[in-house]
Amino acid sequence: MDNMAEFNKLAVAYATEYGTKLVAVILFWLVGRWLIGLVGRMLHGVLERQKVDPTLMRYIGNFLSVTLNIILVVAILGYCGIQTTTFAALVAGIGIAIGAAWGGLLSNLAAGVFLVVLHPFKVGDFISAGGVTGTVKEIGLFITTIDTPENVLAMVGNSKIFGDTIQNYSANAFRRVELKCQLAAGADHVEAMQLLRAKLAEVPNVLAEPAVQVEILEFVPAGPVLAVRPFCHNDHYWQVYFDGNKMIRESLAEAGFPAPMPAQMVFVQKTFP
Structure with a gap:
């Protein structure tokens, strides 16, 4: 009977401890996600008032959201007593592996950011870039879509466009x-x-x-x-x-x-x- 009572007491103590941590983790996650959403909406409002390009707004919003979510997960793991240094090293290793495997995609992503910031052309302009001539339909995260005079839809990597000569025929009046x-x-x-x-x-x-x-x-x-x-x-x-x-x-x-x-x-x- 003494052993059973001791076991029940130990079980109640563990259940209380881990139950409290579980509830705290759930509350931590919900509050953290709400704060991330709030920060994202505030940033979007600030950028919108500054009349920042919508494509650049998406870039910044996605980057901020991913960064804050990683910080939230690391913080929750630290609260639970898990060594976050190992987790951070694992994330860094995964990032390096992905960067090496997706080097081309990342270069296209970086070039897309520069295309949006430097603004050498906009949607609707008739350009010649990356070996393609036509009307710009969309400037995406990784590719730019161009409608050629032959009515062919061409999708060109942003890095190829940014690394080549860009001719914008719509920039001048005639x-x-x-x-x-x-x-x-x-x-x-x-x-x-x-x-x-x-x-x-x-x-x-x-x-x-x-x-x-x-x-x-x-x-x-x-x-x-x-x-x-x-x-x-x-x-x-x-x-x-x-x-x-x-x-x-x-x-x-x-x-x-x-x-x-x-x-x-x-x-x-x-x-x-």
């Missing part, structure tokens, strides 16, 4: 369209240049300022080659490009300019018996 015109060798190039300046200015969406540029680009055996350069908004680039080529062909034909012919030099060698 863009120059590069066209060429081959004249016949006997054609009056001065008259042709004046005609093209006037006709290209009539093409829809061609800007009056800067004015259309028409100059001699180079000379080839068939005749002089003209550089024809109208200016337009980026949204109208291909419309001006195709309408400009059509206008060059039709205006020169209506004005009676001869079609350029390929030049060939024939050498005749007379032999004597």
